[in-house]
Amino acid sequence: MKFELLKIDPATGARRGRLHTPHGTVETPVFMPCGTQGTVKALSPQELEGEGVELILCNTYHLYLRPGHELIAELGGLHRFMSWPHPILTDSGGYQVYSLAELRRISEEGVSFQSHLDGSKHFLSPEKVIEIQQALGSDIIMALDECAPYPAAYEYVKTSIELTLRWARRCREAHTSRNPALFGIVQGGVFPDLRERSAEETVRIGFEGYALGGLSVGESKTQTYEVIASTAPMLPLEKPRYLMGLGPPEDLLEAVALGIDMFDCVMPTRHGRTGSLFTSQGRLNIKAARYAKEEGPVDPECDCYTCRHFSRAYLRHLFITGELLGLQLNTLHNLHFYQNLMQQVRRAIEAETFREFKAGFLAKLMQEREDNQSWVEVDKGGQEGRRPRSGKVRMKNKGSTKEVKGFND
Amino acid sequence: MKFELLKIDPATGARRGRLHTPHGTVETPVFMPCGTQGTVKALSPQELEGEGVELILCNTYHLYLRPGHELIAELGGLHRFMSWPHPILTDSGGYQVYSLAELRRISEEGVSFQSHLDGSKHFLSPEKVIEIQQALGSDIIMALDECAPYPAAYEYVKTSIELTLRWARRCREAHTSRNPALFGIVQGGVFPDLRERSAEETVRIGFEGYALGGLSVGESKTQTYEVIASTAPMLPLEKPRYLMGLGPPEDLLEAVALGIDMFDCVMPTRHGRTGSLFTSQGRLNIKAARYAKEEGPVDPECDCYTCRHFSRAYLRHLFITGELLGLQLNTLHNLHFYQNLMQQVRRAIEAETFREFKAGFLAKLMQEREDNQSWVEVDKGGQEGRRPRSGKVRMKNKGSTKEVKGFND
Numbered sequence: 027m028k029f030e031l032l033k034i035d036p037a038t039g040a041r042r043g044r045l046h047t048p049h050g051t052v053e054t055p056v057f058m059p060c061g062t063q064g065t066v067k068a069l070s071p072q073e074l075e076g077e078g079v080e081l082i083l084c085n086t087y088h089l090y091l092r093p094g095h096e097l098i099a100e101l102g103g104l105h106r107f108m109s110w111p112h113p114i115l116t117d118s119g120g121y122q123v124y125s126l127a128e129l130r131r132i133s134e135e136g137v138s139f140q141s142h143l144d145g146s147k148h149f150l151s152p153e154k155v156i157e158i159q160q161a162l163g164s165d166i167i168m169a170l171d172e173c174a175p176y177p178a179a180y181e182y183v184k185t186s187i188e189l190t191l192r193w194a195r196r197c198r199e200a201h202t203s204r205n206p207a208l209f210g211i212v213q214g215g216v217f218p219d220l221r222e223r224s225a226e227e228t229v230r231i232g233f234e235g236y237a238l239g240g241l242s243v244g245e246s247k248t249q250t251y252e253v254i255a256s257t258a259p260m261l262p263l264e265k266p267r268y269l270m271g272l273g274p275p276e277d278l279l280e281a282v283a284l285g286i287d288m289f290d291c292v293m294p295t296r297h298g299r300t301g302s303l304f305t306s307q308g309r310l311n312i313k314a315a316r317y318a319k320e321e322g323p324v325d326p327e328c329d330c331y332t333c334r335h336f337s338r339a340y341l342r343h344l345f346i347t348g349e350l351l352g353l354q355l356n357t358l359h360n361l362h363f364y365q366n367l368m369q370q371v372r373r374a375i376e377a378e379t380f381r382e383f384k385a386g387f388l389a390k391l392m393q394e395r396e397d398n399q400s401w402v403e404v405d406k407g408g409q410e411g412r413r414p415r416s417g418k419v420r421m422k423n424k425g426s427t428k429e430v431k432g433f434n435d
Numbered sequence: 436m437k438f439e440l441l442k443i444d445p446a447t448g449a450r451r452g453r454l455h456t457p458h459g460t461v462e463t464p465v466f467m468p469c470g471t472q473g474t475v476k477a478l479s480p481q482e483l484e485g486e487g488v489e490l491i492l493c494n495t496y497h498l499y500l501r502p503g504h505e506l507i508a509e510l511g512g513l514h515r516f517m518s519w520p521h522p523i524l525t526d527s528g529g530y531q532v533y534s535l536a537e538l539r540r541i542s543e544e545g546v547s548f549q550s551h552l553d554g555s556k557h558f559l560s561p562e563k564v565i566e567i568q569q570a571l572g573s574d575i576i577m578a579l580d581e582c583a584p585y586p587a588a589y590e591y592v593k594t595s596i597e598l599t600l601r602w603a604r605r606c607r608e609a610h611t612s613r614n615p616a617l618f619g620i621v622q623g624g625v626f627p628d629l630r631e632r633s634a635e636e637t638v639r640i641g642f643e644g645y646a647l648g649g650l651s652v653g654e655s656k657t658q659t660y661e662v663i664a665s666t667a668p669m670l671p672l673e674k675p676r677y678l679m680g681l682g683p684p685e686d687l688l689e690a691v692a693l694g695i696d697m698f699d700c701v702m703p704t705r706h707g708r709t710g711s712l713f714t715s716q717g718r719l720n721i722k723a724a725r726y727a728k729e730e731g732p733v734d735p736e737c738d739c740y741t742c743r744h745f746s747r748a749y750l751r752h753l754f755i756t757g758e759l760l761g762l763q764l765n766t767l768h769n770l771h772f773y774q775n776l777m778q779q780v781r782r783a784i785e786a787e788t789f790r791e792f793k794a795g796f797l798a799k800l801m802q803e804r805e806d807n808q809s810w811v812e813v814d815k816g817g818q819e820g821r822r823p824r825s826g827k828v829r830m831k832n833k834g835s836t837k838e839v840k841g842f843n844d
Contacts, residue, residue, distance in 0.1 A: 064753075
């Protein structure tokens, strides 16, 4: 893999780049849809291509358990298995072990756990996750790390980053090739000195790219931005930077401005399946009775297949009647929103108008928030609650919001 | 509507025709996928078009209850509502009332029932089902009938066909236009004299097309064929003939040979969602463990999107993991099988080779049956049982196999 840094926005620090991988080129900043079990839920590869998707994320934990990396390798690798001839990034599987598996136990050697599917016992070491990802044939693979929960005590996180560093060295030793590209992961919670040490030491080991992990797990937005702002400058300019698991559109813009190149999140796909749709006027919940007679499309400014052909009334009907097409059309629309947003971001960076673009987007957001109390939930009649603002509320759900991710997506 | 009878196969009586409707032309013999609630389950209009679908069936009962025909009319009619600009046939709703609704009571005036969704009370008369279908804006609408169960006593069926005839007259009086085209329905169970009377009187009333109802509800295949063989010749040559609810591919061929032009069934779509896939070598159940490592496509002779891109192993993985894409790809494949079959049928009639085509298809079927015990279930490892052969077995399920239709599809 080779990362080409095309431009740095003089006004913000946003970066325009290009990843060259064995399966094709990826324009950055890029948002990766999640193809957890070897499929981006409810969409075919053809539809993903139609939306201009260039890179997807798949979850090693899920594929390792079912159908198994060895079977996928026998069948010609993950690209062929899922008929996705374009670039794939896989995570290390560690995150899902912490969030999904039963009876997990972390030791110096690695992490043992029982499958959430059948209770079978497994052990993942740094070397093993490299082997699995190599077998899958991913274009970008991730080192095994420990993602500390939030909140976590300073001493816990301090010990944790040292383990993650030792694992990172073992991953690097187990995988010396540049293809697939191996990314290291910076941890350290919300503690600036631990982030600094983690970043410095991870860079010292040397990877083809660097991820920020342990964010979007319950900390406040301010804390997220502070960690990005302080950590990103410690990473080599010429390597891609990947912020794991961040999803809200406004957060993506902030992170791009802080120099992040790559994102993944289940937000567009999962929200699609729950009927929560992104629009230029905020998010709406298609289940709401107020849409029962609405002739207009989800978003008048959107030119996706869903918005070009179907009314809000029809989409609500599909959702209420439990029709599969509703999930498909909703997912397609949400993914289109993300793809379109990232394309606008890239163009704005090229044109050196990213600061204005971002300000305009956020201003619209604020405007909508004033009107609607919450941009993320303009539809007060819907069943979906507002997005939790504090870490505490987020933590209610099995320890962190991200934890649900692996299971549903 | 206008029906153009292009050719009658001299060897079999199979008919090649063309329906001209306000929303386009339909080549016959035609198989209509079921778009029960205003969507063919798991497929977008774009995908239906891609498969060459020209005519779909929607269920009046479902759409009347939810979202309501008046709302659909307000929103510009069913074509616009579901973004399907091509021809639509709707049934009268009667069949689903008999099979799905609660506390149904048939009187001279019509049928009263309680919704299976919320228990709300409703009344459908012949005039009302015409009004509903007019509001939906269908291209072809059906008269209200009583579909007698199987088995049913002669006296019951005799009384029933007279009621159906009185309802048919009221439907005809309520709808004198030729657009939408109104079809009458011939009933009479498996009793030749009742079928004869029903056919003669229905033709006397005069419709734009004629359906055979009350078949494929539990009687034997021989009985089905006998009823078709004796009834079809009583129908006017120049009008289209529609056999309601018949699905197995070999039955479609038999019925075409007996002069039937139109079919509908949930079989390809519902089987797709249960992982039961039609192939040139018989049906297979993709759930079976034997497919876990199979690199080949569902059907090597098939050129659908699913078969061109995905292995049996991948489709099994999608099914086992409960991924939506599995339902989509399976449905697409099965629909392609039906579309392809009907296209071959039409070409064979044109070329006057239909008898040979049918014989070859059935011979292959018999061959497969010898090899596999049952063509419809070549996969003995799968969970799906063999197709019930006798009416009695079929009747186990809420009175008839067809009864399940309305609910699931």
